Amino acid sequence: MAETAHQSLPSTKPIPFIDLQAQRARIGTRIDAAIAKVLAHGGFIMGPEVMELERRLAKHSGAKFVLSCSSGTDALVIPLMAKGVGHGDAVFVPSFTFTATAEVVALAGATPIFIDVHPDTFNLDPASLARGILTARRLGLKPRAVIPVDLFGQPADMDKINALCAKEGIWVLADAAQSYGARYKNIRVGALAEVTATSFYPSKPLGAYGDGGAVFTDDEDLYHRMTHIRVHGQGKNRNENVCVGLTARLDTIQAAVLLEKLDIFDDECAARQRIAERYHQRLGGAVITPKVRTDRSSVWAQYTIKSKVRDKIVSLLGAEKIPTSVFYPKPIHVQPAYRAFPQAEGGLPVTEALSREVVSLPMHPYLSEADQDRIVAAVQRAAS
Numbered sequence: 001m002a003e004t005a006h007q008s009l010p011s012t013k014p015i016p017f018i019d020l021q022a023q024r025a026r027i028g029t030r031i032d033a034a035i036a037k038v039l040a041h042g043g044f045i046m047g048p049e050v051m052e053l054e055r056r057l058a059k060h061s062g063a064k065f066v067l068s069c070s071s072g073t074d075a076l077v078i079p080l081m082a083k084g085v086g087h088g089d090a091v092f093v094p095s096f097t098f099t100a101t102a103e104v105v106a107l108a109g110a111t112p113i114f115i116d117v118h119p120d121t122f123n124l125d126p127a128s129l130a131r132g133i134l135t136a137r138r139l140g141l142k143p144r145a146v147i148p149v150d151l152f153g154q155p156a157d158m159d160k161i162n163a164l165c166a167k168e169g170i171w172v173l174a175d176a177a178q179s180y181g182a183r184y185k186n187i188r189v190g191a192l193a194e195v196t197a198t199s200f201y202p203s204k205p206l207g208a209y210g211d212g213g214a215v216f217t218d219d220e221d222l223y224h225r226m227t228h229i230r231v232h233g234q235g236k237n238r239n240e241n242v243c244v245g246l247t248a249r250l251d252t253i254q255a256a257v258l259l260e261k262l263d264i265f266d267d268e269c270a271a272r273q274r275i276a277e278r279y280h281q282r283l284g285g286a287v288i289t290p291k292v293r294t295d296r297s298s299v300w301a302q303y304t305i306k307s308k309v310r311d312k313i314v315s316l317l318g319a320e321k322i323p324t325s326v327f328y329p330k331p332i333h334v335q336p337a338y339r340a341f342p343q344a345e346g347g348l349p350v351t352e353a354l355s356r357e358v359v360s361l362p363m364h365p366y367l368s369e370a371d372q373d374r375i376v377a378a379v380q381r382a383a384s
């Protein structure tokens with residue numbers, strides 16, 4: 001009887017979109033001890049945990065060099081500066097991404113050229129990239145770099161992008177802010193492009209307790225130039241400035257937090273995968289579920305569905321205290337700060353359609369089956 005009464009009265013307890021407290025219940029004590037250790041040794045800037053994290057991330061990703069830094073945005077801007085990207089250069093970016101992907105190009109003084117994405121993977125469409133390269137030449141800009149984004153956690157079409165770029169003499173800076181931990185043809189993110197940037201913003205799959213990021217590369221010379229840029233262009237000592245740089249170090253406390261989280265990270269990625277599969281099975285008929293190509297995996301930074309009744313799903317779930325997020329309702333190329341920058345010939349029709357149809361559901365490694373069932377039932381009701 002109690003069971004029936006419970007079922008007829010669905011829970012209306014708010015479900016968190018990302019539950020960082022659930023993770024604290026698992027490793028909070030260890031993280032607090034790691035932070036206390038930093039407080040005791042006092043090496044807040046470039047302390048031993050920073051070097052240890054860089055070593056651990058190199059081992060985990062398979063990249064030769066890892067440079068930790070202050071954010072995912074700085075992880076993108078540092079390699080652009082180190083490569084001397086600037087005025088007169090074209091850098092190709094998707095418009096269906098977080099602002100930082102295009103922002104860093106404009107900050108470096110170069111011109112972002114917006115490229116369309118694939119409707120199934122939400123990632124850079126190599127055919128649109130080829131058209132964008134023509135656009136750059138027609139405008140008298142020098143094609144220099146492309147920043148493919150691994151949106152929502154799935155690596156972009158790296159083989160096709162790398163091959164096209166090698167042919168055109170363009171280097172690849174992978175924006176893996178949402179995808180660290182994913183694999184492409186069994187190679188980990190971090191070792192898939194000449195340079196890879198990731199973010200440790202708290203809500204990313206591998207998140208700190210504040211801002212942070214990292215750059216991955218096999219290029220030793222580039223790595224050394226980036227170490228200078230990270231600290232004001234400092235050379236061998238603090239009285240020598242070899243280039244113009246930034247203050248872009250990762251705090252030791254954040255490195256200590258990340259070291260503890262890295263210990264359970266692969267396990268958390270596996271939990272996200274199980275939850276995604278359960279969503280696929282239960283939501284397939286009602287909405288369009290996200291597609292991951294067979295040669296790669298996703299870390300499910302977001303679980304993003306598509307529906308013609310997206311706005312109805314958002315409002316019905318909201319009324320049942322189930323949070324949703326729309327990434328991204330307004331693509332970058334229509335934003336006031338960016339609409340004057342060029343687009344690949346053929347425009348961005350897929351990006352514009354996606355911005356009206358996508359919605360992301362709660363996703364984190366500790367999402368219970370009961371909460372997931374409540375979310376699924378609400379989506380099915382909204383979409384029917």
Ligand SMILES: *Cc1c(COP(=O)(O)O)cnc(C)c1O
Nearest residue numbers: 071072073098100101177199201
């Ligand atoms: C989060 C994010 C960034 C920026 O990372 P921050 O650490 O917030 O600076 C860049 N690109 C993408 C795709 C992101 O999702």
